[in-house]
Amino acid sequence: MSISAIMGISLSGMQAQQTRLAATANNVANAMTPGYHRLETSFVSRAQGGVSATVAPSDGTVLDDTSNVDLASEMLSLVEAEIGFSANAAAWETGADIWDVLLSIKRD
Numbered sequence: 001m002s003i004s005a006i007m008g009i010s011l012s013g014m015q016a017q018q019t020r021l022a023a024t025a026n027n028v029a030n031a032m033t034p035g036y037h038r039l040e041t042s043f044v045s046r047a048q049g050g051v052s053a054t055v056a057p058s059d060g061t062v063l064d065d066t067s068n069v070d071l072a073s074e075m076l077s078l079v080e081a082e083i084g085f086s087a088n089a090a091a092w093e094t095g096a097d098i099w100d101v102l103l104s105i106k107r108d
Contacts (some may be wrong), residue, residue: 001049002017003095003099003102004095005013005049006091006095007091007095007096008049008050009049009050009051009090009091010089010091010092010095011050011088011092012046012049012050012051012052013050013051013084013085013087013088013091014085014088014089014092015053016043016052016053016084017053017084017085017088018085019041019054019055020041020053020065020077020080020081021040021078021085022055023039023040023041023055024039024041024074024077024078024081026039027069027074028069028071028074030067030069031067031069031071031074033067034064034065034066034067035062035063035064035065035066035067036062036067036068036069037057037058037060037062037067037068038054038057038058038060038068038069038074039055039056039057039058039069040056040057040058041053041055041077042054042056048106049093052060053060057066058086064068
């Protein structure tokens with residue numbers, strides 16, 4: 001696997017976590033909106049490597065005067081998105097550092 005492929009995979013992971021974070025933020029913002037269906041994020045592995053995220057409303061039952069958003073679950077999702085993004089960012093930065101080393105070797 002090439003350095004570029006590794007960086008691309010980590011970039012797709014960061015983008016997927018960004019999608020998850022946006023859906024979670026939307027859920028928190030609409031937690032008190034009557035009839036609101038929380039958004040759920042699903043991750044799917046790509047055949048060429050990496051991951052993609054899709055967002056869809058949940059199938060849970062919602063009464064007209066409430067929503068099905070649990071703020072504790074949403075806060076947990078925020079923490080998980082932060083950890084996932086940080087892990088992918090670290091992998092991307094490592095790839096960038098390796099590229100820098102290779103470029104300095106080539107110049108010498």
